[in-house]
Amino acid sequence: MTDCLIVGAGPVGLTMAAELARYGVGVRLIDRAPHATETSKALVVWSRTLELMDRMGCSQAFLEAGLRAPGASIRSGGRTLGHPRFDTIASAYNFALMIPQRDTEGLLAAHARAFGVEVERQVELIGFTEACDGVEARLRHANGYEETVQAPWLLGCDGAHSAVRHGLGLAFTGSAQGDDWLLADVRLDGPGAPPPDEIATYLHRDGPFVIFPIPNGRARVVATVGKTEAGHARPDPTLAEVQALVDRRAGGDIRVSDPVWLTNFRINERKVSEYRRGRVFLAGDAAHIHSPAGGQGMNTGMQDAVNLAWKLAMVIRGMAGEGLLDSYSPERSAVGDLVLRNAGRLTDLATLSNPAAQFARNLALRFLLGLHAVRDRIATDEMDKTHCAFRGSFLVARTTSWRSAEPRLQAPPGRLIRALPV
Structure with missing residues (x-):
């Protein structure tokens, strides 16, 4: 049975499919492309994403395939202005893991396959309509065959040119x-x-x-x-x-x-104002795109997927009411706003064209990067987002702590899975 139709089999769609399947939810994952990404594209997996992969059960494969970068340097005019380090990040994964997106997709596809999920390629979403109890989606295959699919939930993980977002008529403002x-x-x-x-x-x-x-x-x-x-x-x-x-x-x-x-x-730099309309959700680049400064794009999208997956799983399996899903859009939209703002600021700072402004920037960086507290703050706040929280979410308001809100989902064949809110 298909509980969720997922459109888009990039890192976000693969993460969504693997997590839902891990919780025993029936998924169908389609992508209109004939093959997976063949170029490097997104390069970095940050600490918080690796922590989530640890819970997903696939972090070791990424650690073996990637290159660990413990820090960075900022230089100008033959001088080094500073050396931000990542080893101060409060995580067991206190480094940037450099790994090409083609490898990320291959590893996530293998992980999803372990839960019985295969990507259906050259299958395109050409339209959908929503009813009170589900979504009717129209799909076109490579040979021209069209089919109609009924699913309770439709998840748009189909990138910046998202057919799901266009189908919802949501403005991609920016x-x-x-x-x-x-x-x-x-x-x-x-x-x-x-x-x-x-x-x-x-x-x-x-x-x-x-x-x-x-x-x-x-x-x-x-x-x-x-x-x-x-x-x-x-x-x-x-x-x-x-x-x-x-x-x-x-x-x-x-x-x-x-x-x-x-x-x-x-x-x-673009973003939708809401990540959910009824039984249709957006995640990743379908909902937000921004400057690559800080390397947050793919990571933010994968974290969107993990956040939505455990909530959908609880609702589908009758462990929570549909009201739980109301927390997804405000929580992840707030993170999207933060990433968009910070990435834009980093880009603006790096691309200053006025010589006086460039001189002042370099002087300030040389001073600030000499302070341990500033270097630590840059690593944690600008790059990694391990301290990201949802203080405005109604979920937080209704619980005395995150731990009291942790759902526990029984995944086949009887393994206890602990899913932390993301």
Whole structure:
């Protein structure tokens, strides 16, 4: 029996499907793409997400596949302004786990498969209608065959161009940032290359330049490359253009080679005002997109999924009333607002163009990053979100502590699963 139809089999949809299936809920997971992501895309899994994966039962596979980055550096004009560290995060996973999204999806798909969930590919949601007791969804298969599916709940995990969000008619409010950005997955060599486990940010007068480590000796380079005229598409960068940018912004002692992905992108910052309409829910990029600064996008979406999964499971299995689901949208929307705001501020700070403002920023960073308390706060608040709470949620108001609100769900074949609110 299909209790939940999940649209979109990226990290968010796979997390949703695996968690619901773990609680004994019948799911169907569809995706219109013919295959899983083949590029690196989202790169970092943060501490709170790893804690949730630990509860899900798949953290070890991620730890074995990923690269642990214990800290970062911020540099400008040949000087190091500071070294934020992640080992002060109050978690057993006090590091950034660098792992390409293609590997994340592969590991989550294998985890979901262990609970009997398979992704149905080249199956597209073409429309749906809602009734008082469920949703009627129309699906189209690769061969043109169309089917109608009845399910009590519809979950939109289908990304920034979400068919579920469009079907609900929800506004995706926000804007696109003006600059184009370059992205290059390459190998780096030379005396100027940062340590292979460090996230390195270079604040240059022409714009920021960031190096993210990737497992197996690779790295991602991300940098602003100016504005493109309206209606004109910037061509993908060449390796020579990447090398010239690295020389200009990082000092000329780093060699780039062996590219596997060269592209441009533009930052969009958009969000819906509500994550739920009746029996239809949104999670991940279907509900919120923002600057990649801080690496919070995929993590926030996966945490959306975990939050919704345990609540839906309790309602479907008759352990709670549907009123429990009213907490999902306000809780996760508040987190989305926070991430959107913080990521935007980090991007604005990094892309200052006025020389006087750049000088003041660098001076302030050099001073502040010399203070242990500030470095710790940056690691926890801006990057990891381990201290994120829902003080405004009616769930918190109705309980004396989170622990008294913990649901306990019996998952097949009789294992006791403890699900903490997220």
